[in-house]
Amino acid sequence: MTAGGPGRQPHLHVAPGDVGGFVFLPGDPARTELIASRFDDARLVASNREFVTWTGCLAGESVSVTSTGIGGPSAAIAMEELAKVGAHTFIRVGTSGAIQPDIATETLGVVQAAIRDEGTTLHYLPVEFPAVAHPDVVAALRWAAERSGLPVRVGVAQSKDSYFGQHERDRMPVAARLAERWEAWTRGGAICSEMEAAALFIVASVLGVRAGAIVTIHPLHDGRPEVAPLEPPLDVLIDTAVSAMTELIGR
Ligand SMILES: O=P(O)(O)O[C@H]1O[C@H](CO)[C@@H](O)[C@H]1O
Numbered sequence: 045m046t047a048g049g050p051g052r053q054p055h056l057h058v059a060p061g062d063v064g065g066f067v068f069l070p071g072d073p074a075r076t077e078l079i080a081s082r083f084d085d086a087r088l089v090a091s092n093r094e095f096v097t098w099t100g101c102l103a104g105e106s107v108s109v110t111s112t113g114i115g116g117p118s119a120a121i122a123m124e125e126l127a128k129v130g131a132h133t134f135i136r137v138g139t140s141g142a143i144q145p146d147i148a149t150e151t152l153g154v155v156q157a158a159i160r161d162e163g164t165t166l167h168y169l170p171v172e173f174p175a176v177a178h179p180d181v182v183a184a185l186r187w188a189a190e191r192s193g194l195p196v197r198v199g200v201a202q203s204k205d206s207y208f209g210q211h212e213r214d215r216m217p218v219a220a221r222l223a224e225r226w227e228a229w230t231r232g233g234a235i236c237s238e239m240e241a242a243a244l245f246i247v248a249s250v251l252g253v254r255a256g257a258i259v260t261i262h263p264l265h266d267g268r269p270e271v272a273p274l275e276p277p278l279d280v281l282i283d284t285a286v287s288a289m290t291e292l293i294g295r
């Protein structure tokens with residue numbers, strides 16, 4: 045745990061000079077060290093609450109990784125505070141569950157837009173405003189994903205506020221509404237369900253920064269796992285995100 049203080053952001057505890065312009069955003073704090081292991085000269089710069097930040101170098105450029113925790117509120121805080129200290133390009137590196145029934149195990153999803161099935165973004169923009177990834181980031185992620193050796197889907201993610209509203213839908217008093225909406229996401233062609241992309245894309249639009257997301261997609265049956273979730277293929281996910289960021293740095 046790092047200390048806060050004057051000049052440091054209130055939640056992330058980062059200050060100007062602590063982070064690079066290009067930042068990876070996993071949800072899980074444990075994933076930060078795995079991502080930082082791909083940097084040259086990685087150093088832990090801050091750790092507070094769910095937000096763990098490392099900084100190092102990729103292709104000669106200063107880059108960082110910060111965990112966002114779970115859900116839109118903490119993801120929005122992470123992006124806001126990182127942008128205040130100079131970050132401008134973000135890649136979410138996450139996990140998700142399949143919406144389309146034909147998604148193969150170990151598929152990588154490049155998220156080009158997100159369904160705003162959450163509350164955070166209503167504090168930024170009316171619901172009619174779409175949550176879209178930046179085209180530069182989508183192009184770099186697609187380029188890298190297609191070289192990963194894993195199956196790839198590019199498309200829309202559902203960003204929701206309740207993990208158990210997806211995984212244990214039938215015990216919720218609003219089960220019928222959740223089922224009807226899941227069917228709509230399926231028939232509309234959404235590829236996967238997760239919890240942060242919409243908040244990151246909307247906050248990025250408002251701040252004028254670039255954001256995109258790449259996720260592992262776990263096969264599901266009607267929103268529920270058919271088999272216990274396997275450990276997702278994080279190494280390939282992370283290497284693909286790093287290749288995409290290196291591509292963005294070089295442009
Ligand atoms: O693996 P991460 O990045 O945390 O992403 C997914 O996993 C969490 C739920 O288990 C949510 O944060 C969801 O978006």
Ligand SMILES: O=c1cc[nH]c(=O)[nH]1
Nearest residue numbers: 139140141237238239
């Ligand atoms: O929100 C999530 C994240 C991972 N897997 C899921 O099924 N849902």
